[in-house]
Amino acid sequence: MYYCYGQIRSNTASSTPNQAIYNTYVAFTAGDKPVEIRSGAYWGGDVNEFYTLALAPPSWTTGTGVNEGTDAERGANGIIPITGGMKGGLFSAFKKGNIFIPVTVNDSIISPIIVPPYYNLVIYPTTGVINTPINTAVFGLELVKP
Helix, strand or coil: CCCEEEEEEEEEEECCCCECCCECEEEEECCCCCEEEEEEEEEECCCCCEEEEEEECCCCCCCCECCCCCCCCCCCCCCEEEEEEEECCCCCCCCCEECCCCCCCCCCCCCCEEECCCCEEEEEECCCCECCCEEEEEEEEEEECC
């Protein structure tokens, strides 16, 4: 089976300041069709802190914690990490970072990202509390059957 591109889907979002470690904010939510994310930018965040880009199930809401307790490998509540290589403090609104280019050598990312129907693309801090909001802009195309 193959798909064709449908309507353009995009979103700009921002975390809240003082967001707890492993608590998410929703950067993008797909509708009733899957969405292929073709480009995305991020900026802001705390200097030298890292953030994870992940898929989250339809029931997910901004501010929901990824884990139950302090063990990030346990109790992820359906989160599917894509990359943990988003580094805060490197990019600004004038020079944005690319969500498809991790800033650590050990990270990789598969491009493009497919967000299933009603799923969320979320971001959460993995090394500390967010003191400076991190911002995202995501652009995608719906995938439709011909």
